[in-house]
Amino acid sequence: HTAAFKTNNIRCLVLDEADRLLDMGFKRDIIRIVEELDKAKTNSEYDPISLLKGKTGGAKSEVTIRSEETFPLRDPSSNSRQTVLLSATLTKGIAELADFAMKDHIYVDALDESATVNPEHMVIPNTVKQKFIVTHVKHRLFTLSALLISKAQQSSKVFVFMATSQMVDYHYELFTRCLVKMPKNRGKLKSGDIVLLDDVVQESDDDDEVVLDIEFFKLHGSMDQASRKDVFTRFRSAKKGVLLCTDVAARGIDVPTADCIVQYTGPQSDEDYIHRVGRTGRAGKSGFSFIFLPHEEQDFVT
Structure with missing residues (x-):
């Protein structure tokens, strides 16, 4: 923050959707914010005027959480901070x-005491065709390249997890x-000739052919917030594209035109699988989902 932004008078910190904040890679940012607030609080706790007046703290008040339970809370007018953390999962x-x-x-x-979250009750739309490779x-890598080339030719918008x-x-x-073709003069090359990929990529000839006439994007939790927002905005507005991502893109991201999901590496749970596949087939639209499996894991789906 800037020097003009004073934090020593902050009395409430709300961490809403904390599970999503962690999924999106904000853990380090949250830690820094809490540390700064704690530092400001420590630096402002010494109040000689209050000591002279004999003040040791504000009176306690109570707030009802449930009809049969009350918990004492510090007076918000005292030099303290209340922190509220909200999360859909623990x-x-x-x-x-x-x-x-x-x-x-x-x-x-x-939650209702009888309520449970069961992945079996989470349904994948029947408009999504699920396949495994x-x-x-x-x-x-070769198989993924071939799949992306095929989808690029269909002007698809693809998530690759x-x-x-x-x-x-x-x-x-x-x-x-x-993922580029050789220049058109490639016929002049002889066996044993060496062609640098950088030379091919940097070739300025407009007649050069590109295998994938499609833009690649990347999104993961190690990127800063501004970069993630920019990538998501550009991918969402693109007519076609391939987003290479981690599970940071598995929830809370709505790309209505996404029509293909590729799970290059498997999910950690059934719930993660459903959330990944849920990026397509939204609002009744059709979509495809592919998951890559080694031979030893084939029995999981057959």
């Missing part, structure tokens, strides 16, 4: 964040630099 990451950002926190479950690990941000960065660099 994961290990959420628990760790709560321990870090709050002291002596109170857990409030807003069994391939050897060493053939995965990968396990890590490093995988996304690697494949983004690879595809944007290497």
Whole structure:
């Protein structure tokens, strides 16, 4: 923040949809914000006037959480900060964040005690055709390239889910630099000639042919917020494109024209699979979903 923005008078910090914030890679930002607020609070706690007047803190008030339960809260006029963390799911990451950002926190479950979240009750639209591709690990890259070429020719908008941000960065660099055809004078090349891919990519001849007449995008949690927002906006408005991404794009992202989902690496759970596939087939539209499987995992789907 800027020097003009003072945080020592902040009395309430709300972390809404904390699970989504963590999924989108904001953990480090949240930690920095909490640390700055704690630092400002520490620096402002010494109040000699209050000490002279004998003030040790404000009176306590109560707020009703449930009809039969009350919890004492500090007077908001005192030099304290109330932190509220809201999350649809309670994961290990959420628990760790709560321990870090709050002291002596109170857990409030807003769900009906009989309510459960069962992935079996989450339905994939029947307009989405689900397919799996069994391939050897060493053939995965070639197979993915062929699939993307096919989808590019159909002017599709494709999500490609990968396990890590490093995988996304690697494949983004690879595809944007290497999925090109040779220049038209390639017939003059003889066996044994060496052609640098950079020379092909940087060739300015307008007659050069590109295998994929489509733009690649990448999205993962290690990117800053401004970059993620820019990528999402451009991908959403593009007529066609390929988004290489981690599970940061599996929830909370609506691209109505997305018609193909590719899971290059498998999900961690049934729920993750459903959320990934749910990026297509929205509002009654049709779509395709492909998942890559090694031979030893084929039995999971047959």
